[in-house]
Amino acid sequence: MTKADMSPDLAAASGAPACSAESTHVAGPHAERLENLYPATPATVSHDEGLMLYRDMVLGRRFEDKCAEMYYRGKMFGFVHLYNGQEAVSTGVIKAMKAQHDWFCSTYRDHVHALSAGVPAREVMSELFGKETGCSKGRGGSMHLFSKEHHLLGGYAFIGEGIPVALGAAFTSRYMRDALGDASSDAVTAAFFGDGTCNIGQFYECLNMAALWRLPILFVVENNKWAIGMDHNRATSDPEIWRKAAAFGMAGEEVDGMDVLAVRAAAQRAIERARAGEGPTLLECLTYRYRGHSLADPDELRAEAEKEFWAKRDPIKGLAAHLIEHKLATSEELQAIDKQIDAEITDCVEFALAAPEPKPEELTRYIWAED
Ligand SMILES: Cc1ncc(C[n+]2csc(CCOP(=O)(O)OP(=O)(O)O)c2C)c(N)n1
Ligand SMILES: [Mg+2]
Numbered sequence: 156m157t158k159a160d161m162s163p164d165l166a167a168a169s170g171a172p173a174c175s176a177e178s179t180h181v182a183g184p185h186a187e188r189l190e191n192l193y194p195a196t197p198a199t200v201s202h203d204e205g206l207m208l209y210r211d212m213v214l215g216r217r218f219e220d221k222c223a224e225m226y227y228r229g230k231m232f233g234f235v236h237l238y239n240g241q242e243a244v245s246t247g248v249i250k251a252m253k254a255q256h257d258w259f260c261s262t263y264r265d266h267v268h269a270l271s272a273g274v275p276a277r278e279v280m281s282e283l284f285g286k287e288t289g290c291s292k293g294r295g296g297s298m299h300l301f302s303k304e305h306h307l308l309g310g311y312a313f314i315g316e317g318i319p320v321a322l323g324a325a326f327t328s329r330y331m332r333d334a335l336g337d338a339s340s341d342a343v344t345a346a347f348f349g350d351g352t353c354n355i356g357q358f359y360e361c362l363n364m365a366a367l368w369r370l371p372i373l374f375v376v377e378n379n380k381w382a383i384g385m386d387h388n389r390a391t392s393d394p395e396i397w398r399k400a401a402a403f404g405m406a407g408e409e410v411d412g413m414d415v416l417a418v419r420a421a422a423q424r425a426i427e428r429a430r431a432g433e434g435p436t437l438l439e440c441l442t443y444r445y446r447g448h449s450l451a452d453p454d455e456l457r458a459e460a461e462k463e464f465w466a467k468r469d470p471i472k473g474l475a476a477h478l479i480e481h482k483l484a485t486s487e488e489l490q491a492i493d494k495q496i497d498a499e500i501t502d503c504v505e506f507a508l509a510a511p512e513p514k515p516e517e518l519t520r521y522i523w524a525e526d
Contacts, residue, residue, distance in 0.1 A: 247418025351382020
């Protein structure tokens with residue numbers, strides 16, 4: 156509860172401090188925070204890197220748009236949570252890490268993390284259709300993507316479930332290097348989770364242990380202001396999540412989560428620290444989801460002014476404008492990428508539709524690792 160929500164008597168009695176939920180900004184306190192961010196040092200990027208980042212974000216966006224279409228056409232079942240608007244976080248962090256070397260843990264909003272980590276679109280779409288060719292063999296579905304090959308340690312339906320799993324991966328890397336003498340064991344792990352998840356116990360327990368053992372881990376908070384229908388500013392004592400790092404003596408940073416270059420630069424700093432044995436980082440990315448919480452959510456709660464504010468900061472349009480302005484790419488090159496991605500999306504849907512269902516007699520297969 157914030158002071159704004161309390162009755163005047165209760166507010167006076169509690170002595171609760173004025174909270175940013177009382178923001179007078181037309182798009183609310185989350186938008187105000189983004190506008191007031193200390194401007195990041197402009198990040199540099201090469202032509203090839205810029206196109207790679209653009210490609211990854213467009214892939215994520217168009218994959219999710221196609222998911223919405225397929226869901227409403229009855230091709231997917233269960234809850235499906237899309238990532239539209241948050242692409243700069245997945246791309247900025249995962250593309251700064253070493254593919255098939257570093258490790259990732261996701262949430263139920265996991266399709267785009269899997270794509271950024273290199274899981275083929277065919278395997279992700281097949282999984283969403285419950286097909287045998289899916290990355291979890293059709294047994295997991297939207298919220299349970301997994302790929303040993305691409306070091307994706309899973310999507311998780313329970314919030315915060317992935318954080319201790321990521322901590323275990325980071326511990327393993329450290330243990331193999333320091334206790335077992337494997338000098339090549341320098342992998343870093345990234346755990347992705349939302350603002351709402353930062354109010355549960357596992358988050359704090361894992362920050363504590365990661366700091367205590369100086370584990371090579373990035374706690375990446377995708378602060379999109381909402382936890383289903385709960386406004387972050389009404390649910391947490393200090394909305395600035397990155398500040399909670401200080402309580403554990405670890406590095407904390409906040410970053411414009413709509414700016415892929417800023418996210419990438421912050422991730423690179425954190426990865427460098429982690430690989431050098433300097434321990435974990437709590438990286439809070441200020442972002443926004445463009446759709447409802449899941450495809451079952453009609454998204455009627457959020458104010459239009461708020462949605463408009465964030466729509467103007469579309470991370471894909473932002474990167475495209477940057478690349479063109481700095482003569483790092485032409486609009487023809489970007490359009491060619493858009494076309495390639497459209498073809499890839501069409502291909503993955505056709506592949507997934509034609510793929511076989513798991514056999515009923517193999518219902519329990521893959522429960523154990525030996526399968
Ligand atoms: C342990 C647990 N408690 C409650 C829920 C119900 N639940 C599903 S999503 C969600 C909100 C999470 O919000 P946030 O962490 O901000 O992630 P976002 O959906 O915004 O990406 C909650 C409470 C859950 N899945 N798991
Ligand atoms: Mg959230």
